[in-house]
Amino acid sequence: MGKRIYTFDTTLRDGEQTPGVNLNISEKVEIAKQLEKVGIDVIEAGFAAASPGDLKAVRAVAEAVEKPIVVSLARTNKEDIDAAVEALKGNDNVGIHVFIATSPIHMEKKLRMTEEEVLEQSVEAVRYASQFFKHVEFSCEDSTRSDLDFICKVAEKVIEVGATVLNFPDTTGYITPWEYAERFKIIQERVKGVENVILSCHCHDDLGMATINSLAAIEAGVTQVEGCINGIGERAGNVALEEIALALETRYDYFQKRTSMNLKEIAKTSKLVSRVTGMPIPANKAVIGANAFAHASGIHQDGVLKDKTTYEIMKPETIGLEETPLILGKLSGRHALKEKLIELGYQVNEDELRAIFKKYKDLADRKKEILDDDIIALVDDQTKNE
Ligand code: KIV
Numbered sequence: 001m002g003k004r005i006y007t008f009d010t011t012l013r014d015g016e017q018t019p020g021v022n023l024n025i026s027e028k029v030e031i032a033k034q035l036e037k038v039g040i041d042v043i044e045a046g047f048a049a050a051s052p053g054d055l056k057a058v059r060a061v062a063e064a065v066e067k068p069i070v071v072s073l074a075r076t077n078k079e080d081i082d083a084a085v086e087a088l089k090g091n092d093n094v095g096i097h098v099f100i101a102t103s104p105i106h107m108e109k110k111l112r113m114t115e116e117e118v119l120e121q122s123v124e125a126v127r128y129a130s131q132f133f134k135h136v137e138f139s140c141e142d143s144t145r146s147d148l149d150f151i152c153k154v155a156e157k158v159i160e161v162g163a164t165v166l167n168f169p170d171t172t173g174y175i176t177p178w179e180y181a182e183r184f185k186i187i188q189e190r191v192k193g194v195e196n197v198i199l200s201c202h203c204h205d206d207l208g209m210a211t212i213n214s215l216a217a218i219e220a221g222v223t224q225v226e227g228c229i230n231g232i233g234e235r236a237g238n239v240a241l242e243e244i245a246l247a248l249e250t251r252y253d254y255f256q257k258r259t260s261m262n263l264k265e266i267a268k269t270s271k272l273v274s275r276v277t278g279m280p281i282p283a284n285k286a287v288i289g290a291n292a293f294a295h296a297s298g299i300h301q302d303g304v305l306k307d308k309t310t311y312e313i314m315k316p317e318t319i320g321l322e323e324t325p326l327i328l329g330k331l332s333g334r335h336a337l338k339e340k341l342i343e344l345g346y347q348v349n350e351d352e353l354r355a356i357f358k359k360y361k362d363l364a365d366r367k368k369e370i371l372d373d374d375i376i377a378l379v380d381d382q383t384k385n386e
């Protein structure tokens with residue numbers, strides 16, 4: 001079976017930080033139920049202290065799902081932790097995600113705190129939170145621009161007082177995969193007790209490296225990956241969880257690890273998140289984009305018609321899609337046109353095919369995408385001239 005990678009979905013919290021996205025309670029519940037179906041292990045439902053509405057939303061999500069652990073984000077202060085407790089009380093499968101920034105720039109300019117103060121506040125917050133929750137995640141915000149010795153020290157101290165998950169986010173999407181992996185190796189060597197907690201990565205996509213950074217972290221021993229469906233989130237977004245699930249599945253030969261995501265539910269989940277958040281999915285987006293399984297060039301179409309694996313490393317059916325039709329355009333060849341004619345119910349001989357193909361190419365020079373109706377018109381035209 002290989003090793004299992006836990007999935008932590010923050011579509012409802014970091015995803016909601018996407019500029020222009022605002023989810024109400026019933027929208028959060030609708031998405032959370034689908035996240036349960038797609039097999040997410042932990043759902044970050046929101047930030048209970050942020051607003052009374054978000055507190056209610058966190059509570060509603062915790063009540064709506066059974067299997068995933070539902071957590072609320074909280075800063076390292078009593079009020080935030082109390083708000084999370086208030087939101088989640090009465091539900092069993094719940095936890096808290098406490099965070100504080102640990103990088104010099106954040107500590108000095110944003111928090112105006114010293115390392116000692118950040119360390120002390122982290123320990124106090126985790127100690128306090130662990131009275132109420134068995135599942136306590138602690139994050140060093142901006143960890144990838146933080147001093148490694150310092151975050152190792154913070155990690156060790158919060159484990160001593162009850163942290164069960166340690167997360168080292170690449171908050172600004174700054175790190176390279178090699179550096180991130182190296183950091184996780186060092187953390188595992190140095191931090192006492194780290195073998196008893198879940199080690200987690202959380203990558204943003206500012207430089208387009210969120211997926212490779214998460215995979216590098218997994219290769220370096222991380223056992224939880226945090227991200228959002230469709231890669232939505234603050235600025236350039238968070239890592240797209242469907243990309244991680246499919247990368248691990250498709251290259252299981254290399255990683256020997258997979259998530260417990262129910263891959264067949266991925267397309268549905270992606271469409272739902274796009275519809276509810278109003279965030280369109282770019283056509284060329286990996287795994288879930290409209291073009292992800294589409295073949296446009298004649299050479300590719302010919303190859304795929306002979307054997308799909310010539311150009312498809314994963315099947316559309318794997319993520320719950322119907323087979324993707326070939327896109328007919330000016331680069332398509334006779335083989336693709338013939339298949340389309342058969343699909344539309346026409347039986348043509350070689351002479352007819354040659355004649356229709358010529359007209360088709362003339363049309364394709366003028367029109368970007370040839371639709372079924374265009375083909376039908378070409379065949380009608382050809383039969384009239386016979
Ligand atoms: O990116 C980040 O650092 C976060 C934290 C709150 C974990 O989202």
Ligand code: ZN
Nearest residue numbers: 014169171202
């Ligand atoms: Zn984040």
